[in-house]
Amino acid sequence: MAAGERSLLLPSGSSTAITVTLGSFTPAPHFWDGTEDRWPAVMALKGRATALYGAGLLLPATRAFSVALRHAVIAGGPPPLPPSRAHPKADLHAGLALCQLRLGLPAAAAANAGKALALRPGHVKARYRRAMAAAAMMDWDGAAEDLGEVLRAEPGNRAARRELGVKVMGLGWGLEEPYG
Template sequence: MESPTASPNYGSWRCPDGRFTKNVLEPGSGVIKPKEGARCIICVEPLADPTRCVEPLADPTRCVEPLADPTRCVEPLADPTRCVEPLSDPTRCVEPLADPTRCVEPLADPTRCVEPLADPTRSAGYPTGIWVQIELGEGDAGLDRLVDQCLETMLPGEVCRVDGLLGVQFVLKLASFEDGKEAWELDVNGKMERAARDREMGGKAFRDGNLEGAEQRYARALRLLVCTPGEAEEERIALLSNLAACDLKKGRLREAEVRCTRVLDKEPKHLKALYRRGMARAGMSDWTGARADLENLLKLDPGNKEARREILKVREKQKNEQAQISRALGKMFL
């Protein structure tokens, strides 16, 4: 990744892929920046959203969601003496009022003014608000990847504000780091161990519904094994098949078909690849190809319930398509 050069007034830098802008608050020292595998001491501090009120309040009768009328804290009430004074912050009702009976009714949870809202910074696997040691590249959540990408541009001691896509904002501090081994420095066993760990963690991310994290793990593991000898072939095949599963989940049917074909070229009896290619072809209305894959799978694994269920659907759709074609051809000669 291209690295920013801090200006004398610290300045800002925009990532070439547009994922984030980094504003340097305190410059770091030295010239060496962390790389993948480095053990970094960091602190991630999500920035407060001024439109939300989720901090504990001393007065449980204060704070409501923004209302249609920004000059009033609640809608007009039957009692005209309650809560009609303009507030300094038109989006919140947190100013103490002279009359404790005014503003809003007490909330169910007296420690919070609203229920927790969806916050992209809360999806982080890296802990926030505390100093913690992480291994760069080991985060799977969306914010983790943003943190990793930013860390590769930072110097020890640097503090910066990160403005990401979709309004994500946080302060990132890098206290220090120790270099880890990069991929090219690993021997064959080291590469295979790291690839196996990435495949395992990718599987966990996939089961948790984190497709981006799973893809990142599988793709990195595959890159590690590109130049390894034949003993890593089985691992490469498994990774290609897993990437095809991610393609299917994301609706990338052609990519899934291509990856599965690469697997089947090397291992024609790979059950998962046969199933996934059959599903990809069915999704593209290639009923003949899908039927062939599922029938081959059932020859190898007659008890596969999913394949048996899907082949019934494929046969029915293929039958309907052929009937439509026959009707259309019949009309041509009337």
């Protein structure tokens, strides 16, 4: 509604209509204004989501990661984000990707892992999860490329070695134990 605009309201259960006229309008503040006090809530939600996943509560953990991400968008401020905000947000995307992998949603998992990598290119867990999502979607080249990057960052990563070895031997891909 704009200033001076009128609206006719008919409350439920009533036969009498009410006319409302808007006298003035206050524009909404920018969504990032007043964010300093919101970031601790994001971190608390991240902890809760992680604890839910650790307890084996997959659906509540998925929802908690999603809610924490929505709060992080508001609390993070305008882009580009400083590392103190970008890294936890990348962790949230990576956590959501893990939940989505477990729920059998590889396309969504790949998208969230990609968002985590956009915020933090060296995020090894996000790269591994994107590789597992690619494998689940039968994108063998993409999966092998991401697993290679994981092994370049962490040469001793047993999960990536196992997955890459399984592909090289032509036995298929497993999703039994996504890299924690």
